Amino acid sequence: MAAHRMRFPLTVLVSILFGIVLIPLHLMSSATQAASELNRWYTWLLLINVLGGLLLLGLVGANIWWLVRQFRKRAAGSRLALKMVLLFVFLALTPAAIVFYYSFQFLHRSIDSWFDVEIDRAMESSLELSKAALDQRMQALLRQTRRLAETLDKVPEEVRIIELDRLRERSGAAELTLLTQQGRIIATSSAGSELILPNLPDVSILTLARRYGYVGLDPTPGPMVEDSADPGLRVRVLIPVKLERPAFLQALYPLPRRLDRLSRTVEQAYAHYQQMVYLRRSLKFSFSLTLALILLVSMLAAIWAAFISIRRIVAPVKMLVQGTQAVAQGNLDKRLPVLQKDDMGFLVSSFNTMTARLAQARDEAERSRREVEDQRAYLETVLGHLSSGVLTLNQQTRLKTANQAAEYILEVDFQKIQGRPLRALAEQNPELDRLVRSIRAHLLESDGTWQEEITVNGRQGQKVLLCRGSSLLGADGRRLGAVLVFDDITALVQAQKHAAWSEMARRLAHEIKNPLTPIQLAAERLEHKLKPRVDEGGAVVLERSTRTIVQQVEALKAMVNAFSEYARLPKLKPQPVDLGILIDEVLALYPPTMGVEFVLDVDPDLPRAMADPLRLRQVLHNLIKNALEAGAPPVRIRIAVRCIQTRGHPWVELVMEDNGPGVAPERAEQIFDPYVTSKSKGTGLGLAIVRKIIEEHGGSIHLDRSYRNGARFVIQVPLKPEIDEQGHE
Amino acid sequence: MRLLLILLGWTLTALAGDYGFRVERADLVRRGDVLALSAAIHYRFSPTLVRALRHGVPLTLTVEVRILRPRRGLWDERLWQRRLNFRIQYYPLARVYRVIDETNHSQRSFPRLDAALAALGQLQEIALPVPEGWRPPARAYAEVSVGLNIERLPWALRPLAYFSPAWRLISESYRWPLTG
Numbered sequence: 040m041a042a043h044r045m046r047f048p049l050t051v052l053v054s055i056l057f058g059i060v061l062i063p064l065h066l067m068s069s070a071t072q073a074a075s076e077l078n079r080w081y082t083w084l085l086l087i088n089v090l091g092g093l094l095l096l097g098l099v100g101a102n103i104w105w106l107v108r109q110f111r112k113r114a115a116g117s118r119l120a121l122k123m124v125l126l127f128v129f130l131a132l133t134p135a136a137i138v139f140y141y142s143f144q145f146l147h148r149s150i151d152s153w154f155d156v157e158i159d160r161a162m163e164s165s166l167e168l169s170k171a172a173l174d175q176r177m178q179a180l181l182r183q184t185r186r187l188a189e190t191l192d193k194v195p196e197e198v199r200i201i202e203l204d205r206l207r208e209r210s211g212a213a214e215l216t217l218l219t220q221q222g223r224i225i226a227t228s229s230a231g232s233e234l235i236l237p238n239l240p241d242v243s244i245l246t247l248a249r250r251y252g253y254v255g256l257d258p259t260p261g262p263m264v265e266d267s268a269d270p271g272l273r274v275r276v277l278i279p280v281k282l283e284r285p286a287f288l289q290a291l292y293p294l295p296r297r298l299d300r301l302s303r304t305v306e307q308a309y310a311h312y313q314q315m316v317y318l319r320r321s322l323k324f325s326f327s328l329t330l331a332l333i334l335l336v337s338m339l340a341a342i343w344a345a346f347i348s349i350r351r352i353v354a355p356v357k358m359l360v361q362g363t364q365a366v367a368q369g370n371l372d373k374r375l376p377v378l379q380k381d382d383m384g385f386l387v388s389s390f391n392t393m394t395a396r397l398a399q400a401r402d403e404a405e406r407s408r409r410e411v412e413d414q415r416a417y418l419e420t421v422l423g424h425l426s427s428g429v430l431t432l433n434q435q436t437r438l439k440t441a442n443q444a445a446e447y448i449l450e451v452d453f454q455k456i457q458g459r460p461l462r463a464l465a466e467q468n469p470e471l472d473r474l475v476r477s478i479r480a481h482l483l484e485s486d487g488t489w490q491e492e493i494t495v496n497g498r499q500g501q502k503v504l505l506c507r508g509s510s511l512l513g514a515d516g517r518r519l520g521a522v523l524v525f526d527d528i529t530a531l532v533q534a535q536k537h538a539a540w541s542e543m544a545r546r547l548a549h550e551i552k553n554p555l556t557p558i559q560l561a562a563e564r565l566e567h568k569l570k571p572r573v574d575e576g577g578a579v580v581l582e583r584s585t586r587t588i589v590q591q592v593e594a595l596k597a598m599v600n601a602f603s604e605y606a607r608l609p610k611l612k613p614q615p616v617d618l619g620i621l622i623d624e625v626l627a628l629y630p631p632t633m634g635v636e637f638v639l640d641v642d643p644d645l646p647r648a649m650a651d652p653l654r655l656r657q658v659l660h661n662l663i664k665n666a667l668e669a670g671a672p673p674v675r676i677r678i679a680v681r682c683i684q685t686r687g688h689p690w691v692e693l694v695m696e697d698n699g700p701g702v703a704p705e706r707a708e709q710i711f712d713p714y715v716t717s718k719s720k721g722t723g724l725g726l727a728i729v730r731k732i733i734e735e736h737g738g739s740i741h742l743d744r745s746y747r748n749g750a751r752f753v754i755q756v757p758l759k760p761e762i763d764e765q766g767h768e
Numbered sequence: 769m770r771l772l773l774i775l776l777g778w779t780l781t782a783l784a785g786d787y788g789f790r791v792e793r794a795d796l797v798r799r800g801d802v803l804a805l806s807a808a809i810h811y812r813f814s815p816t817l818v819r820a821l822r823h824g825v826p827l828t829l830t831v832e833v834r835i836l837r838p839r840r841g842l843w844d845e846r847l848w849q850r851r852l853n854f855r856i857q858y859y860p861l862a863r864v865y866r867v868i869d870e871t872n873h874s875q876r877s878f879p880r881l882d883a884a885l886a887a888l889g890q891l892q893e894i895a896l897p898v899p900e901g902w903r904p905p906a907r908a909y910a911e912v913s914v915g916l917n918i919e920r921l922p923w924a925l926r927p928l929a930y931f932s933p934a935w936r937l938i939s940e941s942y943r944w945p946l947t948g
Contacts, residue, residue, distance in 0.1 A: 324928060
């Protein structure tokens with residue numbers, strides 16, 4: 040069994056997935072640190088992670104939708120997948136939610152702990168302290184600048200720039216500038232040579248300084264930003280001066296290095312603290328947002344990875360379920376691909392082996408079944424075409440099977456009684472009661488083979504059945520039931536009877552007919568010789584006696600001739616016969632004056648039959664004669680002819696009814712035997728000859744004993760196909 | 769899309785209070801190989817911004833200058849663009865507002881916020897370089913807008929600032945056709 044292509048290892052796939060998810064999360068987390076270079080990318084990282092989260096949410100949603108659809112469709116493995124997903128989500132979410140909750144709390148408490156009233160107060164105090172120290176310094180510089188302004192007021196305009204340089208050097212100012220009231224430069228003196236433009240005050244400062252002067256700190260040492268140099272704080276002083284017209288003297292003083300450093304440290308710390316105070320809520324929100332996003336993205340990635348894992352785990356289970364369903368539906372050729380080399384792969388491989396063996400067993404069973412079916416069909420065919428009836432009984436003597444011959448012989452519909460006890464035979468056909476009792480007695484008596492000749496009454500008269508029974512034994516000798524074989528030997532018995540009668544008739548004709556002529560001649564000679572010698576009275580007696588002898592001899596001759604005819608009926612000469620025409624021709628010989636009335640009912644579609652017309656005429660004559668002799672005039676005879684189907688073959692059925700006295704039930708079985716008659720005259724061979732002719736045609740005749748208004752004879756003759764002169768059908 | 773965002777921002781701003789930025793006048797004049805920008809911008813900070821500034825949070829205002837050419841059926845084609853960043857920061861010890869022009873690396877101090885904002889609103893002859901020999905095509909027009917640069921805020925403020933009308937301060941674009 041070849042394993043299919045192995046898929047990408049799950050652990051590697053999941054690791055790559057988590058790597059892809061964790062990198063932007065880590066970068067975003069790093070960006071929350073104030074000193075991080077990633078700080079400026081925080082928004083983009085946040086956006087990337089949100090988009091990643093949305094993407095993962097979509098993937099998880101799609102997987103959930105897939106799972107729900109699978110579950111609704113009751114797809115194989117969907118329940119297991121759902122349970123695993125729920126379990127995983129529960130196991131993953133619970134600790135994550137707990138960790139998130141406490142992290143959230145810890146985060147907020149940590150941020151809150153940064154701020155305290157004491158720290159607030161300390162920061163405020165330090166700033167105030169710095170301000171106080173600087174204010175003292177600034178007031179001194181203000182006074183000093185006033186003095187410089189007073190000095191400058193007295194200096195002539197021509198030497199004012201020189202004086203400005205001197206005053207700057209003397210006062211320690213970094214820059215001295217004379218400005219108009221609108222802020223334009225009149226003269227300036229700077230300590231540094233790199234500054235071309237003086238540090239000009241804003242208009243608002245000029246406005247403030249117009250009356251009493253202005254002193255303040257300035258964080259901008261010059262008009263240009265010096266990125267590398269430490270700018271330091273400067274004290275800006277503006278004093279109004281009169282000169283020729285009102286103006287301002289601006290002095291910029293650097294702070295002592297130590298004071299400057301300390302002041303800026305305090306200011307930076309205070310500003311940073313104030314900034315943090317202001318950002319307190321924002322920090323909480325952003326940290327919480329970052330934490331929540333990290334948790335959410337991680338959880339979604341984990342759930343997605345779980346879906347991938349579960350789908351991979353469930354896939355073989357799903358295949359196995361589908362495979363077992365296919366096997367349950369009879370598809371043993373189902374083979375599943377082996378996708379994994381783990382326990383599931385082994386299970387799938389075992390399933391394939393199992394189905395292969397099952398398929399092999401099925402094929403063998405199918406072969407055996409076909410052989411059994413062939414045997415069964417063979418037996419059914421053989422039994423179906425047997426003339427013997429075969430009936431099987433199970434262990435509880437219930438009717439198991441029967442062939443067509445059994446149904447025909449016993450005149451039962453087996454389908455109605457199959458599976459029922461044996462007595463159901465007698466219930467359906469009461470005439471079989473004796474047969475059933477006999478069979479039961481034999482079954483109770485022995486397990487061996489038995490045989491009995493049983494006579495039963497059928498619809499077409501008495502039947503002589505040769506019944507043989509035998510037990511059905513299993514391989515272990517256990518009795519499984521019984522088999523009964525019936526043979527309808529009625530025809531055989533009848534044939535034996537006919538043969539005996541024919542022999543008797545032949546002997547009778549031979550032994551009796553020969554002496555009759557001498558007896559007749561002797562009687563006639565005796566009368567001729569003695570008549571002249573006897574008196575008148577004796578002559579009368581003699582004549583009467585001889586006449587009687589001659590008459591009786593004639594009667595004996597007629598009887599012997601009849602027997603001879605019965606014994607030696609000529610061979611049949613079949614030819615196509617239109618029965619309707621034949622019957623009309625026969626009936627024409629019996630005019631109504633003879634005291635007979637016919638009712639004819641012949642099927643107009645009746646085909647021509649192959650029969651000997653002379654013999655059939657004799658049959659009709661004998662039957663009509665029998666009716667005329669048995670009944671008193673007017674005799675009413677009804678003749679019906681039709682075509683019937685019996686055992687799949689066409690037959691012609693001729694029914695002849697009369698309104699005579701009928702046949703006594705005790706004599707019904709013997710009326711077709713020779714020399715059986717209830718009439719005062721006749722030989723008793725008429726019906727015997729009829730039956731013989733009919734049987735020579737391959738048909739049958741029986742007396743319908745259910746008919747109560749007279750006698751009804753039913754003749755059935757096979758409708759053989761016509762044969763033309765060339766012998767073609 | 770851009771117009772929709774502007775309208776949305778303007779609506780949110782209008783609903784939030786009487787503050788915002790407005791470009792009242794602007795002009796671009798060619799001076800050799802540069803375009804000199806002069807503009808008058810009215811800044812009115814929201815109380816939230818003032819409070820943040822007083823707590824030491826530096827704010828950056830970005831002035832965007834663009835030259836565009838209309839296109840039928842599409843948004844206008846941007847031919848040239850420059851951004852000017854101005855940072856304003858409060859110094860609690862000196863009690864002054866320091867304004868830094870990051871483009872020209874110049875700086876100034878103001879004892880009052882309104883003075884600082886007024887100074888910020890006066891842009892005079894700011895030289896903006898253009899490619900040598902480049903001249904705007906016919907039908908081109910210029911536009912100037914100004915807004916608070918949220919990306920320059922401390923990282924913790926940014927998520928909130930993007931969704932807060934008090935922070936999302938963007939002026940409408942001031943447009944004028946370029947002639948000559």
